[in-house]
Amino acid sequence: MSSVDPCSRPVRKVFTHRAGGVSAAPYDSFNLGDHVGDDPEAVRANRARLAAVLGLEPGQLVWMEQLHTNRISVVEEAQETPVAATDGIVTTQRGLALCVMVADCVPVLLSDHEAGVIAAVHAGRPGARNGIVKNAIECMCQLGARPEDVHALLGPAASGENYEVPEALAADVEQHLPGSRCTTRRGTPGLDIRAGLVHQLAHMGVRAIDVDPRCTIADHQFFSYRREKTTGRQVGVVWLPE
Template identity: 70%
Template sequence: MVFTSRAGGVSHSPYDSFNLGTHVGDDATDVAANRERLAGILGLPPERFVWMEQLHTNTVTVVDGPAEGPIEATDAIVTREKDLALCVLVADCTPVLLSDHTAGVIAAAHAGRMGARNGIVRRTVEQMVALGAAPERIQVLLGPAAAGESYEVPEAMAGDVDKHLPGSRTKTAKGTPGLDIRAGLVRQLMSLGVTHIDADPRDTITDHDFFSHRRDGVTGRQAGVIWMPHA
């Protein structure tokens, strides 16, 4: 499991420098170079990386090999294939990486506010279980994302999300209504019997080592990547 930051790439401002998103207006050649660099660091061919057309849905797709382009209209991908890198792109949303090494099932999910509210992570766990995973064996890593201290939303929105994702409602550092999506996801995962959970506490909104759409508007995307190497 790997989470990238914005450092170490070739993209220019406002995508500087390790932007991995092809859909944000960055030069395609620079993004391709960054993705090649990522592949080299991880020791996998670029064609073994699977990306998603993320639309804030709760759609989960099982993949069994490389794809020509991004998997259409999905926000989570699951596989049993070895040496296939599942990638999730974010710039404030929560990247969620999941694995049951005993069953040989892994997943990557894009848990933004709407996707998390509508059950993308729960549905990902259910799909992993359908492929042989067991909740008590699943290990989860939640990556850098917008933190509750910074993620200010209208009162009604905080209440709506918390109704569907209990534990996500919070107050920001300013005392205004906020959302802590990672906290809600931890609670949801535990309710599903998934207890091996680690969460990176870093806040993409305030930490300039990361891209943040909420902070900067036009910006790049970092990635969470998970793969199962051959033994």
């Protein structure tokens, strides 16, 4: 067991899974997505529970209207509504908890605690292919971060073993995000988006990269769109404590 007090850490990064909430099937139970057809009251209750567990107020959670773009938005204050049409949010403000919703896409949490800059990124296949994580790092650097001081944490997502795609699509993503093309356990063309992002981050000079290897398709403790279609969303959250 580590002797480091978690409360002393300069940046907090958290990933949720599907257990511990109030949503009914097929969103059972800790669904945090408000755009997937779940009861809005259940989603609000789950988000309030998330904030309470993290020691935050619900108003401190910043959400995105995720559309698989490569757009990054800088957030400077709490938002009553999701940040419109964006798939990455960056802030220097302490106490703002940046949230990214996923159900197979890669949640990427970035921080440079020396510069006081953090980011949450929704790296689905289209966004990752089109440079969403690269854009996030560049935006962070404009606010004072340095790639060599950035820590990147990639959360549970579809693994290359289970993410089967047509050959043409695998080749196209590999061209734009080298390191992503792979072969699935069935011997078919696949994509390992996390592997491609690790390659991209390292190429940009990011040295501290951690990857949660769990596969959302194979592991039923996570929501998975590819496995279930109609399902909930888990989240990644990053914040600078006040």
